[in-house]
Amino acid sequence: MSVSTPEPDPPEPARGVDAVVLVGGKGTRLRPLTLSAPKPMLPTAGVPFLTHLLSRIAAAGINHVVLGTSYKAEVFQEYFGDGSRLGLDLEYVVEDEPLDTGGAIRNVADRLREPDAMVFNGDILSGVDLPAVLATHRANAADVTLHLVRVDDPRRFGCVPTDADGRVTAFLEKTDNPPTDQVNAGCYVFRREAVESIPAGRPVSVERETFPGLLASGARLQGHVDSSYWLDLGTPAAFVRGSADLVRGIAPSAALPGDPGEALVLEGARVREGAELAGGCTIGAGCQVGAGARVRGSVLFDGAVVGAGAVVEDSVIGAHALVGDGAVVRGAVVGDKAVVGAGCELLDGVRLWPGVHLPDGAIRFSSDV
Numbered sequence: 001m002s003v004s005t006p007e008p009d010p011p012e013p014a015r016g017v018d019a020v021v022l023v024g025g026k027g028t029r030l031r032p033l034t035l036s037a038p039k040p041m042l043p044t045a046g047v048p049f050l051t052h053l054l055s056r057i058a059a060a061g062i063n064h065v066v067l068g069t070s071y072k073a074e075v076f077q078e079y080f081g082d083g084s085r086l087g088l089d090l091e092y093v094v095e096d097e098p099l100d101t102g103g104a105i106r107n108v109a110d111r112l113r114e115p116d117a118m119v120f121n122g123d124i125l126s127g128v129d130l131p132a133v134l135a136t137h138r139a140n141a142a143d144v145t146l147h148l149v150r151v152d153d154p155r156r157f158g159c160v161p162t163d164a165d166g167r168v169t170a171f172l173e174k175t176d177n178p179p180t181d182q183v184n185a186g187c188y189v190f191r192r193e194a195v196e197s198i199p200a201g202r203p204v205s206v207e208r209e210t211f212p213g214l215l216a217s218g219a220r221l222q223g224h225v226d227s228s229y230w231l232d233l234g235t236p237a238a239f240v241r242g243s244a245d246l247v248r249g250i251a252p253s254a255a256l257p258g259d260p261g262e263a264l265v266l267e268g269a270r271v272r273e274g275a276e277l278a279g280g281c282t283i284g285a286g287c288q289v290g291a292g293a294r295v296r297g298s299v300l301f302d303g304a305v306v307g308a309g310a311v312v313e314d315s316v317i318g319a320h321a322l323v324g325d326g327a328v329v330r331g332a333v334v335g336d337k338a339v340v341g342a343g344c345e346l347l348d349g350v351r352l353w354p355g356v357h358l359p360d361g362a363i364r365f366s367s368d369v
């Protein structure tokens with residue numbers, strides 16, 4: 001007799017709300033990885049990053065999702081199609097010229113079906129309780145509600161103070177003396193009229209233009225503050241950390257292909273005896289890791305090869321790239337099909353461009369190659 005695991009109960013449907021995900025950015029800070037794929041499509045803990053976010057949206061009971069695309073727009077539809085695999089009804093709106101974040105939100109206005117739209121930056125990994133953000137929005141009859149997250153070092157961000165009722169009082173630029181540790185977490189609920197108030201057909205920054213403009217006009221902007229997991233995956237270091245946090249189960253996701261642990265080894269990958277995998281690393285499909293190699297907290301895209309005795313830490317190794325025997329790659333990005341010769345050292349922020357071949361024994365740090 002076979003015993004089948006019961007299907008989890010479907011989420012309570014979230015009523016009166018669409019989702020909008022902004023995925024049109026060029027992802028310049030993540031080059032050269034984003035030369036071949038847009039940032040939200042980069043393999044992150046075994047699936048394109050966007051899968052984690054879309055799964056969270058589905059789990060919150062939101063069914064209709066509009067993706068605002070521009071850079072490499074076609075890649076999204078090729079992979080996600082109509083969204084039915086994730087239980088979503090997915091639509092795509094392409095910008096011929098990038099409209100920036102606010103312009104991209106305005107550009108999808110005619111696809112919205114419900115009174116509210118939950119808007120997401122497509123590169124944020126977060127554990128925020130989405131129904132709770134929506135509840136804050138409605139309880140306060142807000143025009144826009146912003147998820148605000150408390151961070152350890154708010155000097156690196158513009159910050160968003162709120163009053164005793166949680167109402168946003170200002171949008172402040174980066175400063176050495178921020179009056180609050182609350183920062184914009186890149187997830188908002190917009191009342192439909194607030195979307196329609198954004199000027200159409202030109203680039204608009206939601207942070208620099210839309211929010212300050214709404215505040216000045218007397219609109220109600222509400223903050224929803226929490227301390228849940230939150231990471232902007234915009235830089236190589238953050239991308240590596242986010243991926244490792246997903247693999248280790250520190251960042252919540254229902255889309256992780258496997259159980260949380262120290263390493264995620266995908267189909268067809270070969271890891272030789274004596275190799276050590278740790279720190280939430282991902283070994284992509286068809287990868288090879290040589291005997292005695294050490295891979296820690298890193299992402300190996302599909303088909304990458306790490307030679308015997310090599311060390312790869314906190315790094316991204318692009319698809320079909322090769323790290324030679326005994327090489328050390330630490331805090332670096334190796335582009336697709338690039339070759340790091342045997343015994344090389346790549347350290348601290350080095351980015352090796354796709355297809356570049358670094359001869360055996362070379363040492364590089366803090367520059368593009």
Ligand code: GTP
Pocket residue numbers: 022023024025026027028029030039068069070095098099100101104120121122123234
């Ligand atoms: P960098 O070039 O490295 O700053 O990355 P980025 O282009 O992704 O910009 P940023 O991280 O500021 O973008 C935040 C979110 O908005 C990301 O999910 C982007 O994909 C998205 N985004 C940025 N600009 C546009 C745009 O012009 N159109 C659309 N549709 N989305 C955008």
